[in-house]
Amino acid sequence: MENNYHVPVLLQECIDGLNIKPNGVYVDVTFGGGGHSREILKHLDKDGVLIAFDQDPDAQRNKIDDPRFHFVDQNFAFLKNNLRLLGFKAVDGILADLGVSSHQFNEPERGFSTRFDSALDMRMDKQGKLTAAEVLNTYTEEKLHRIFGIYGEVKNAKSLAKAVVTGRIERPIATLADFKKAVAAHIPKGKENKYMAQVFQALRIEVNAEIDVLENFLVQTADVLKSGGRLVVMSYHSLEDRPVKNYLAKGKFKGEVDKDFFGNEQKPFKLITRKAVMADEAELERNSRSRSAKLRIGEKL
Incomplete structure (x- = not known):
């Protein structure tokens, strides 16, 4: 299952970065296909513990049958509380791979990919209320402009937002085809794929409140890591990399x-x-x- 689910990126570098103690307690907050988790378990002895977080129901099918392994069906924004519930006040290392898994991109009905004409969903947590379609159909022009500009770094964010708001009057934007029809005049010729990827990134970040969740998580890592414990974070675009870089270097985001x-x-x-x-x-x-992965490692003082 795990191989077609998601090939772990920078696997050896992540393991080296965690500096694993065989009897330590480690957390993989983005379990996905379990590639990183399986590798961590290889480095633990019988007293070691691995706790994995993932809110995606698809990831639960990859759970590892091992007495040292605990699975938490939650977003990593709730790291500290869930560790307490399991009886762990402090841990030796935390790994976060912030990329959307290739599995999620390959499932048309999840609405993450620009390759399939499917409903615009994009929820990582299927229990979540907000979908990409709802963002496109209910947000004000100003709010859409901000999302496309900041989260997608879309060059013509203002005119794109206007096109969405104008287009949805005629008919609601429910699918990828609806969206493309509404904004066709604004998609740069010859750069369609890159452009749509940026727009989809913006919608996905908004739907899942990814930047807020990330900052919230980073602050909690300082509370739950033991002195000398390692935080290893892999990000795939500058919006994620920036808060990680700033927090590790300065202990704050700005x-x-x-x-x-x-x-x-x-x-x-x-x-x-x-x-x-x-x-x-x-x-x-x-x-x-x-190609776009950036790995940063910090040690708790």
């Missing part, structure tokens, strides 16, 4: 690092990687998804 009365920096992590770790040529050839 502004300069706080200092105490004596001028000592007040931040929870020291950087293990000064620069982001990227895939090498061999991996790029093996797995095209690794």
Whole structure:
């Protein structure tokens, strides 16, 4: 199941980054196909523990039958509370692979991919209320402009938002075909795929509140990691990489690092990687998804 589900990116680099203690407690907050989790388990002895989070019902089918493995059917925004419920106040390492799994892109009915004409859903958590169709049909022009511009870095975000709002008056935008019809005049010729990928990224981030969830999660990691514990985060676009980079370097998302009365920096992590770790040529050839991956590692002070 796991192989066609999602090929783990930068697998060895993630494992090295976690600096695994055989009897430690580790958390994989983006379980997916379980590729990273299976590799972590290989490095644990009988006393080691691995806790995996995933809110996607499809990921539950990949659960690992192992007494050391615990599966949490939740979004990683609820990291701290769920670890407490399981009886773990502190852990030795946390791994987050923020990419949408290739499995999710390959399931037409999930509405993540621009390759299929399907309903515009895009919920990671199928219990969630907000869908991409609802965003397109109910948000104001100003709000759509902001989402397309900030989350999708779409060049003509303003005119795109206007086209959506005008188009939905005639008929609601429920599918990819509806959307393309409404905005056809604004899709740049010869760059259709890249453009649609940016628009879909913006909608997906909004539907799943991905940036808020990420920042919320990062703050919690500082509370639950033991001193010397590692945080390993892999992101796939600048909107995710920026908060990760800032939080690991400064302990905050904006502004300069706080200092105490004596001028000592007040931040929870020291950087293990000064620069982001990227895939090498061999991996790029093996797995095209690794092209945009950036891996950052911090150690809890």
